Amino acid sequence: MTGTLAAIGAGLAVIGAGIGIGMVGGRAMDAIARQPEASGDIRSAMILMAAFVEGAALIAILLSIFMS
């Protein structure tokens, strides 16, 4: 039973991270479309932000592994 709950928790964490990374990526695309000459800076900032969002999800997934 705890395993099932942990799986649900991991799934919720992934949904959250998916929305977050999607927003980061979408806005970055907007920004690049608006200012193609700044694409290099925007890309590295985008990857950094996506990594931070992913970090939160990874902590949630780790917790769900240890709780199961």
Added chain:
Amino acid sequence: MRYITYITFCCFLFIGTGGVFSQAHKHADDLKSIQQRKLDHDHDDHKHDHHGHSHDGHNHKHNHGDHGHNHNHNDGDHKHDHKRHGHASGHGHGDPCAHHDEAYDPTGTAIHHISDGNVYSILDAIRIPLPTFLYAPEKGWDVFMSNKFKVGHHEDGHVSHNGYVMHHGSAYRVVTPGFPQEGNHEHDCFTHKTVKDAKGKDKVINYVMYGGKPYELEARSTFDGGLLGGGITSFYDFSISKNVLSMILVALLLFFLFRSAAKAYKQNPNSAPKGIQSFLEPMFLFIRDEVAIPFIGEKKYMRYLPLLMSIFFFILGLNLWGQVPFLGSTNVTGNLTFTMVLAVIVFFVVNFSGNKDYWKHIFWMPGVPTFVKPLLSVVEGMSLFIKPLTLMLRLAGNISAGHIAILSFVGLIFIFGNLYGTVGNGIGTALAVPLTLFMMAIELIVAFVQAFVFTILTASYIGAAVEEHEHH
């Protein structure tokens, strides 16, 4: 390009630390395992009828006769032993080695294939023996090549060596007293059963059949074995395992690639790059110009460039090495212990190069109201440790997930095959081949992206630590 030598040097540093850490782990104090066994024992129904079993006498005789050091196992162990025999005799009467065609277990297969091991198998046919260094506190060192185990199908050994056996590519120690602790002894197959532990969780215990009786195996002694269903053990495994061998090979490969490139730059400094140079130079320049300089700054980036380059190329090399089909598909960068070593190195580099401003921003953030400052220092203090933690998890998680996805797609063949026979095998293959190819293409991108992400995050952490602030 003089810092190329630094890169190779750092790679060797990583081998040293990574090799030890990927195999060294927590080991049990005996007390803890005994308590655990007593707990198990209390939950067992058979605990009262153990006097009736003839095995008991045999085991005790064995202990006192041949191997004096075994009989000082205390009461907890003995009880546990009886309990197991109670189970074994109450369970099946037939030969457990006879029913070999058990159901396909996708999870177990995937975990086995992404785990580290003491033998390097290519296509389940060629088996490269590896040096195995095992240490148990009461026994001392056992140093031998892993072909002593006579490894066969499924990376299961057929011979025990000094009380160790090989199961699914890893060395295990037999804990049940009575198993020969010296020399080589041929044994039969491996079995396992699932029991509920004290907390009601399922726990798989492996047994080796020897002389018609099952003997319990302790958990694997690798750190990642502990995370993926193993546990704390009474022996250490310091072997040059599959992962360590891959690390050595990749580091040597990088060494020779970069040395030949460096030579070429020295000999013809003014000519266009050619050969291996044109492969390495774009990546090198990309990391320097897009990662190191923007994040760390023009003034200080040279100090950290060797570290960033070795991190990038070492991770990239190992990611790609693990994806070469039919070459053992090692999962080094998907191993939490390996990424932990990298993250710990980054943690120390960042915090030892942190200047006054960095620490001030952690403990007493300037420019915010005073009552917020303690709160922020708690958050910042936590993020100090969360940063390397997420570095470690991100890399291991992404690479392991890719390997598991590929293995699951390959597993479709066997799942369909179990359901519909030969036709099912065909359907499974028709599904598995394109899906696996697709996944491998994705993984190729992921190999570069994750190496890049690790490097860019390291650079940004270092950049935050060495940044000079104008005073507010």
